[in-house]
Amino acid sequence: KEFKICTSLLVILLYLDKSSSFHLLNIAQFMIPMRTILYNKYNFSYNKTKNTYIAKYIRNLHFTNDSDINQIVTYNNLCHIEINHMTKLFTKQLPESLQSLTIRDNNFNLPLDKLPKSLKILEMHCMNFDHPLHKLPNSVQSLHIDCKHIDIMCYPQSLQSLTLRYSEFSGNINNLPPSLKSFAISNNKKQSLNDLSFDKLPQSLETLEIYGDLNKSLDNLPKNLKSLTLWCFKYNLALDKLPEFLNKLILLNCYTFNKPLDKLPKNLQILKLLSTPFDDLNQLPNGLRYLKI
Numbered sequence: 001k002e003f004k005i006c007t008s009l010l011v012i013l014l015y016l017d018k019s020s021s022f023h024l025l026n027i028a029q030f031m032i033p034m035r036t037i038l039y040n041k042y043n044f045s046y047n048k049t050k051n052t053y054i055a056k057y058i059r060n061l062h063f064t065n066d067s068d069i070n071q072i073v074t075y076n077n078l079c080h081i082e083i084n085h086m087t088k089l090f091t092k093q094l095p096e097s098l099q100s101l102t103i104r105d106n107n108f109n110l111p112l113d114k115l116p117k118s119l120k121i122l123e124m125h126c127m128n129f130d131h132p133l134h135k136l137p138n139s140v141q142s143l144h145i146d147c148k149h150i151d152i153m154c155y156p157q158s159l160q161s162l163t164l165r166y167s168e169f170s171g172n173i174n175n176l177p178p179s180l181k182s183f184a185i186s187n188n189k190k191q192s193l194n195d196l197s198f199d200k201l202p203q204s205l206e207t208l209e210i211y212g213d214l215n216k217s218l219d220n221l222p223k224n225l226k227s228l229t230l231w232c233f234k235y236n237l238a239l240d241k242l243p244e245f246l247n248k249l250i251l252l253n254c255y256t257f258n259k260p261l262d263k264l265p266k267n268l269q270i271l272k273l274l275s276t277p278f279d280d281l282n283q284l285p286n287g288l289r290y291l292k293i
Contacts, residue, residue: 001243002285011261018126024163027247030250037118041061043062043080043082044060044061044062044063045061045062045064046061046062046063046064046072048056048220055075055076056075056076056077057077058075058077058078059078059079059080060078060079060080060082061075061078061080061081061082062081062082062083062084063081063082063083063084064084064227066194072094072095074194075095076095076097076099078095078098079097079098079099079100080098080099080100080101080102080121081094081098081100081101081102082102082103082104083101083102083103083104083105083253084104084105084110084161085104085105085107085257093114094114094115095116096116096117096118096145097116097118098116098118098119099118099119099120099121100119100120100121100122100123101115101119101122101123102121102123102124103123103124103125103126104125104126104127104246105125106125106126106127106128107126107128108124108126108128109126109128109129109130109131110131111131112131112133112135112136113131113134113135113291115135115137116137117137117139118137118139119137119139119140120139120140120141120142121140121141121142122136122140122142122143122144123142123143124144124145124146124147125145125146125147126146126147126274127146127147127148128147128148129147129148129149129150129286130147130148130149130151132151132152132153133145133151133152134151134152134153134154136152136155136156137156138157138158139156139158139193140156140158140159141156141158141159141160141161141247142159142160142161142162142213143155143156143159143161143162143163144163145163145164145165146160146163146165148168149168149169149170150164150168150170151169151170151222152167152170152172153172155175155176155177155180156177157177157179158177158179159176159177159179159180160179160180160182161181161183162176162180162182162183162184162186163182163183163184163185164185164186165184165186165211173185173195173196174196174197174200175200176196176201176202177202177205178202178203179202179204179206180204180205181203181204181206181207182205182206182207182208183205183208183209184207184208184209184210184211184229184283185209185211185212186210186211186212187211187212187213191214192208193212193213193214193216194213194214194215194216196210196216198216198220198221198222199220201221201222202222203222203223203224204222204224205222205224205225206224206225206226206227207225207226207227207228208222208225208227208228208229208268209228209229209231210229210230210231210232211231211232212231212232212284213232213233213234214230214234214235215234215235215236215237216234216236216237217238217241218237218239218241218242219241221242221243222243223243223244223245224243224245224285225242225243225245225246225281226245226246226247226248227246227247227248227249227250228242228248228249228250229249229250229252230250230251230252230254231252231253231254232253232254233253233254233255233256234255234256235254235256235257236254236257236258236259237259238259238261238263239259239261239264240263241263242264242265243265244265244266244267245265246268247265247267247268247269247270248266248268248269248270248271249264249268249270249271249272250271250272250274251272251273251274251276252272252274252276252286253274253275253276254275255275255276256276257276257277258277260283261278261283261284262282262283264283264285266285266286267284267285267287268287269287269288269289269290270288270289270290270291271284271288271290271291271292272291272293273291273292273293274292274293276293278293
């Protein structure tokens with residue numbers, strides 16, 4: 001009977017907010033051991049949980065500008081840390097259990113050369129960051145960089161998702177790891193998007209997003225590509241040799257594009273033409289299931 005009650009309460013927890021969930025567990029004392037479910041589900045503020053008995057259970061932690069990150073060692077099971085508006089980050093003290101790190105601080109500008117070897121996700125929104133990222137752990141699978149200057153010469157070999165949004169980039173964009181499945185890139189003051197060699201992109205790539213000034217043929221994209229997004233104001237080249245298995249194409253704000261779309265891949269199922277000229281529905285593939293114009 002108690003098991004059935006526990007099961008019912010667990011279902012209820014799925015629909016309660018954070019505060020209500022913990023209040024319920026405080027009432028149902030026999031369910032206290034199940035608090036770990038909530039510790040995995042929610043983000044917690046460091047200022048509200050430091051020096052408390054629950055610190056050792058928390059897996060997702062949020063720091064703000066008045067936090068003292070020195071006490072982070074008391075959080076033994078941390079998997080994700082999000083840091084907002086902090087300029088002091090002592091990476092040597094990050095827990096070895098850490099799998100995800102997000103930094104949102106335009107003033108952050110300290111080297112990241114001692115990240116935990118367990119890290120899988122790194123997301124940076126730090127416009128003034130200008131240190132090289134040459135010592136990223138090979139465990140990193142997802143890398144999202146939104147900074148003024150980025151210097152990456154060697155990518156983690158297990159990298160599967162890469163997003164580069166920047167003003168200046170020093171690195172090799174034509175030597176991406178063979179494990180990469182998703183790649184998003186935007187305008188660059190140091191390197192033109194036209195310098196991107198599409199025939200050198202990893203054949204494992206399934207998703208490609210390009211934002212900015214591109215005026216180059218897309219004839220040699222990876223054969224396994226399934227999704228392509230172009231946000232290129234001046235792009236006006238034919239799209240008649242896209243990969244055979246492409247099933248999603250998005251043209252966004254391609255104001256000058258006026259080429260026919262009668263040779264799109266037969267496997268294309270999703271087509272979005274947003275703020276992009278188009279006036280002939282007869283050109284579209286027969287297998288198309290979703291169209292937005």
